[in-house]
Amino acid sequence: NAGVTQTPKFRVLKTGQSMTLLCAQDMNHEYMYWYRQDPGMGLRLIHYSVGEGTTAKGEVPDGYNVSRLKKQNFLLGLESAAPSQTSVYFCASSHLGPTHEQFFGPGTRLTVL
Amino acid sequence: SQQGEEDPQALSIQEGENATMNCSYKTSINNLQWYRQNSGRGLVHLILIRSNEREKHSGRLRVTLDTSKKSSSLLITASRAADTASYFCAMDTGTASKLTFGTGTRLQVTL
Numbered sequence: 380n381a382g383v384t385q386t387p388k389f390r391v392l393k394t395g396q397s398m399t400l401l402c403a404q405d406m407n408h409e410y411m412y413w414y415r416q417d418p419g420m421g422l423r424l425i426h427y428s429v430g431e432g433t434t435a436k437g438e439v440p441d442g443y444n445v446s447r448l449k450k451q452n453f454l455l456g457l458e459s460a461a462p463s464q465t466s467v468y469f470c471a472s473s474h475l476g477p478t479h480e481q482f483f484g485p486g487t488r489l490t491v492l
Numbered sequence: 493s494q495q496g497e498e499d500p501q502a503l504s505i506q507e508g509e510n511a512t513m514n515c516s517y518k519t520s521i522n523n524l525q526w527y528r529q530n531s532g533r534g535l536v537h538l539i540l541i542r543s544n545e546r547e548k549h550s551g552r553l554r555v556t557l558d559t560s561k562k563s564s565s566l567l568i569t570a571s572r573a574a575d576t577a578s579y580f581c582a583m584d585t586g587t588a589s590k591l592t593f594g595t596g597t598r599l600q601v602t603l
Contacts, residue, residue: 383534410589421496421580422535422593429589437590469534477584477591478523483534 381405383484385470391490392460400455400487402470410473411453412481413437413445415466422469428453429476460491496581496594504600511568513597515581516561522584524557524564525591529578538566538579571601 386401402411409430414422414437424437426445434445442464444456453472457464467488471481499514515524523542527535541548541557541564548555554567568575578598582591 412590414593419595421595424590424592427588427590435588471535476589480525480537480540481527481535481582481591483527483536485534486532 383470383472383482385468385484385487387487388485389488391492392457393492394461396460397456397458398460398489399457400468400470400489402453402455402472402484403451404453404470404472404482405451406472406474406482407450408472408474408482409450410476411447412471412473413443413453413455414469414471415439415464416469416486417466425455425468460489462491465489465491496583496592498579498581498594498597500597501595502598502600504602505571507571507573507601507603509571509601511571511575511599511601513566513579513599515564515566515594517564517581517583517594518562519585520559522586524555524584525582526553526555526564526566527580527582527593529580529596531577535580568599571599573601573603575599576601 383404412427413425428447431450470484473481525540526538529535552569578596580596581594
């Protein structure tokens, strides 16, 4: 049981480049989340999904897009990276949403130059 | 602004002492959860307390919830060096299908 995995672990981008972060979970969870973590800010929700084929905006969705084509995968895309998107990105999944615990991946450290 | 504010921002204690951290929130909640984050790692769920509960225990952890004051506290008893981490509260406000995280408390336990 791998739990929640994230790919890649580290990435450096130049301003304007695009990339996709992959999150995968093997717990058959319905809910999946993408957060960013910046110093002193705690975790802020970017986008989330309540099931395969669904997505919804969180607190800070601008500059990001997501897709949930398969239940076990949740992709986060940056179409044109900006230095303000330098952050650590965490994916999480949950069986039945906020009434249950969330399981987190190890994170992706992204630097945009 | 953040739904949850944690206090203190940082706490340094010696091994064997108790550590208490507090979380205050702004709106009513369905449940409140506590998570731990070791440096450079993802968050790990510690405990969930529902709005109709006042206290909950899990091993060396004790969580209290006071909905009238909109606050919760996490007590770690007999702390160990391995407890060194950041601790976050997270609230289910019933608004959409998500949790809102606090700003975290950094706990340092020294030998």
